[in-house]
Amino acid sequence: MRFKRADLPGFIIAMAAPPLLFLLFLRSFEVWHHQGTPLLGFMATNIAGAVATLAIFARFIRNWDIPLILLAVLAAAVAGVIWAQQSDNDGSGFATTLKWIALVDFLLLNLALGLQVLQNGLLPVLDRRDARKAAATEAEA
Numbered sequence: 001m002r003f004k005r006a007d008l009p010g011f012i013i014a015m016a017a018p019p020l021l022f023l024l025f026l027r028s029f030e031v032w033h034h035q036g037t038p039l040l041g042f043m044a045t046n047i048a049g050a051v052a053t054l055a056i057f058a059r060f061i062r063n064w065d066i067p068l069i070l071l072a073v074l075a076a077a078v079a080g081v082i083w084a085q086q087s088d089n090d091g092s093g094f095a096t097t098l099k100w101i102a103l104v105d106f107l108l109l110n111l112a113l114g115l116q117v118l119q120n121g122l123l124p125v126l127d128r129r130d131a132r133k134a135a136a137t138e139a140e141a
Helices: 005-029 038-060 063-086 093-139
Strands: none
Touching: 005 038, 005 063, 038 093, 063 093
């Protein structure tokens, strides 16, 4: 398999996202002092697995505009929630709204990425397979 220019976002995602997401996890849940417990290794493995899956399928994402906008909105919402937690406004309506925005934005981000992977990755493979089957049936007849 040859690497293409479309693989560069996947490389960047694979290298930068796991440590940044793990730091976000440590900061969000204040689990810095769990050395010696299986929690940190378990969470690092889960985060790395999810990011590796995204990095693998990043080759099939052709339009990065919408996912990057959704990712920026998600980062802003997370920063707002962290600010609300630090300023003792965690139970306010503003903080709850930010949490809902982050949740809906995360779902939309997954939808935007998943639809592009299906459209640019899986559907062409299925179309080629159907074309091969049709050609084989036509050759037999």
